[in-house]
Amino acid sequence: MKIAIFASGNGSNFEIFAQMFEKHQLPGELTLLFCDHPNANVVARARRHQVPVETFTVKECGTKVQYEEKILKILLSQKIDFIILAGYLRVIGNKILQHFEGRIVNLHPAYLPEYPGLHSIERAFTDKKEETGVTVHYVDAGLDSGPIIAQCRVPILKDDTVSELEKRIHEREHQLYPQVVKKILQDLQQKEGNEK
Incomplete structure (x- = not known):
């Protein structure tokens, strides 16, 4: 199986x-x-690990549709089987x-369906919640709305x-x-093995 990771920032989960x-x-x-920010720290991390990198922006491609088409062409040419989003801050087309x-x-730093979208940690903190969380979910066309695979709570201390x-949220994410x-x-590997 060939895996691609999409990321936009520092890349601690990528690491x-x-x-x-x-x-x-x-x-x-x-x-x-794949990174949509050519100067992001995750690009340097990937190069240190000798993982091939593709990086370009929507602006470079002209439109969101052309951007998605370029990504898809790369994924198909590389024969990618599975995609892990690790701090990728764009909606998948x-x-x-x-x-x-x-x-x-995808990994989301909130206990979905609470706080979908950006700035989830700050929003939970500002709302003075007693807890927030971490969610791993499959990606669909909505905003952090795909089927939930696993979640855990993270308390917000006084x-x-x-x-x-x-x-603390990142520590739970990394686990x-x-x-x-x-x-x-x-499970995918086993399923593919059974189908052969």
Whole structure:
């Protein structure tokens, strides 16, 4: 199985996945990083791990449709089987969704359906909630609305700052996401083995 990771920022989740693929702790091969911000830190991380990188913006492509078509062409040429979103801050378009139905997962820093979209941590903090969470879900055409695979709660402490809360959420993400992805990839590998 060939795996692509999509990311937009720092790449802390990418780093964990890259290390796990290198140590053969996950089925398949990390074949590609796609990033929509050419100067993002995740691009440097990928190069350090010798993972091939494709990076370009919507603006470079002209339109969102052309952007999606260019990504899809790359995914098909690389024979990608599965996509992991790891801090990718764009909605996946219909053409990619149709080609990879049930094979794109996302991590969201909230207990969905609470706080879909951007700035989830800050919004939960500002609303003075007692807890927020982390969700792993399949990607569909909506905004963080796909079928939920796994979730866990993260308490918001009385003396928390946003950065402290964010740090604890990332710690839970780094535990939950690789476990869930490992199980999905193992199940896919087994299913494909049974079909052969």
